[in-house]
Amino acid sequence: MCKFLYSSYEIKEKMSILENFTEKALQLMQNSHTYRKMRHMVSPESAHVKVVSEGLLKDQLLLASNSYLDLADIPELKQAMASAVLKWGTGSGGARLTTGNKTPHLELEEEIAKFKGEDASITFGTGYMANVGTISALCGKNDIIFSDELNHASIIDGIRLSRAKCYVYRHNDLEDLKRLIAEAMNGNGEKLGSDSVRGWIVTDAVFSMDGDLADLPELLKIARANGVLLMIDEAHATGVVGRTGRGLAEHFGCEHADVTVGTLSKAVACEGGFVAGKSQLIEFLRNKARSFIFTTAMSPAVAFAACNNLRYLEDHPERVQKLQSNVAFFCDALQSFGLNVPRVPSAIVPIVVGDEEKAMRLSFELEKSGILIPAIRYPTVPKGSARLRASLMASHSKKELEIAAEKIAKAIGSVE
Ligand SMILES: Cc1ncc(COP(=O)(O)O)c(C=O)c1O
CATH class of the missing domain: 3.40.640.10 (Type I PLP-dependent aspartate aminotransferase-like (Major domain))
Incomplete structure (x- = not known):
């Protein structure tokens, strides 16, 4: 028999090697809280999005996008x-x-x-x-x-x-x-x-x-x-x-x-x-x-x-400048609510909470209150420096950012 043709027994064996290997790897990720799941978004990328969460459709203020100038849906x-x-x-x-x-x-x-x-x-x-x-x-x-x-x-x-x-x-x-x-x-x-x-x-x-x-x-x-x-x-x-x-x-x-x-x-x-x-x-x-x-x-x-x-x-350079003023406003607001965040020169605001599980819980709680802000954990960041990673858009209003900053500070206060 040609050596590239496998018997059904051999095929089964090979499948189980693959299944064993992937199952063990997935289990390891689950155990170390590094398993990743995809979110299901059902609207275009913009400051306000619709997300499927626990089988329900939820409106969220998006503080997690790389579309910093919010140009995707114009x-x-x-x-x-x-x-x-x-x-x-x-x-x-x-x-x-x-x-x-x-x-x-x-x-x-x-x-x-x-x-x-x-x-x-x-x-x-x-x-x-x-x-x-x-x-x-x-x-x-x-x-x-x-x-x-x-x-x-x-x-x-x-x-x-x-x-x-x-x-x-x-x-x-x-x-x-x-x-x-x-x-x-x-x-x-x-x-x-x-x-x-x-x-x-x-x-x-x-x-x-x-x-x-x-x-x-x-x-x-x-x-x-x-x-x-x-x-x-x-x-x-x-x-x-x-x-x-x-x-x-x-x-x-x-x-x-x-x-x-x-x-x-x-x-x-x-x-x-x-x-x-x-x-x-x-x-x-x-x-x-x-x-x-x-x-x-x-x-x-x-x-x-x-x-x-x-x-x-x-x-539209004014969009870039609005983004920059949003970032300064948001960092100041977080600081005024007692959070230790840097005044960043970009659109990415790290809110470091340390513990992996705590960051996950915070992100989950904030999503329930209508704010989508991801938890970033090891191995993306070093162990013990898990964080909420906010990224801002030019189209966020100052009011939205102030409310979000207050909700984030309250959520962090309540899990401390
Ligand atoms: C610093 C940096 N370089 C490169 C990339 C890759 O860019 P792209 O998403 O277009 O592949 C990313 C993010 O995805 C990034 O954060």
Whole structure:
């Protein structure tokens, strides 16, 4: 018998190996409170949503979205996307380097470059693919990467795929970063920064669980002083940080990193990831980034909608400023109710409660009172630092935020 054909007994055996393995893994997750379930939302992403909860439909104030400017449900933007489907069809039909490259893709990349103040840009299917493809294209096994310990999973996966040597520095601790660069320099003689061994600092711009910023001006100084390159991921900074939402360089009034990654899935309220930078870098990525080359181009209608949403964002800087004033108001309100929260420079407000189960219970209680705010637990954040992670939108009213802050403070008080 051909060795690839299994008897029914063998098939049963194989199924039970798979079932055993997955069942044990799921049980372990249940026991350690790290099992994840999906919420069922039955309305578009917006400040007010409808959620299925215990079999019932509930209205919730959404304090959990990445759609920071609340652009996903704006009638004129939806209409534009619908028209793009009628014009361009439902799918791209090929990779960007074969037949998938349509006018909307090129217009989107031009718009991103203009928005970010860079020469050029390249888009990917998602922000995750942008990080994984870019890091693994730019860094190889001879290279050295210095990575902030709180970097996003897509950066970590990109580093793993690159096979570069990785030094993880303590979160936003620039002294630790300098110490590790010096250590790597000693280990590599004068080679770090040369053609044969490149060094890279890679960091989130806004840290997704803490809402704090990377210190771009200082990181640039460290990078330049040591002959290493700097890459930042502006997933949560684009449309949020800087007076007009252009990100960290605008916020700090400094130059750009060597490589800037971002996503169109958060404030831009569409889909897709991007890299913006010098033309030659972008040309290199078009030829080397495997998550760009070996995948179908995003649907042209999606590219059109992302470009249209981005133009809307550029035309409405007041939305960015309203978001920023909402965040300041909400942090102040939480503090006035006695909670120890930082005044964050992004749209992510961490309310750390410590205990995993307590965070879960709080999130559950708040959902019952009409506020959707997720509990974030290990392994997404370190053990013992479980938190409610509020993310704000430009469309929240101050009244809603004040009521939410009071309910959160009361809920925390009642489980203490
Ligand atoms: C910092 C960071 N980078 C990248 C991503 C991935 O972006 P996308 O959702 O577009 O894949 C995310 C979130 O999902 C993120 O938080």
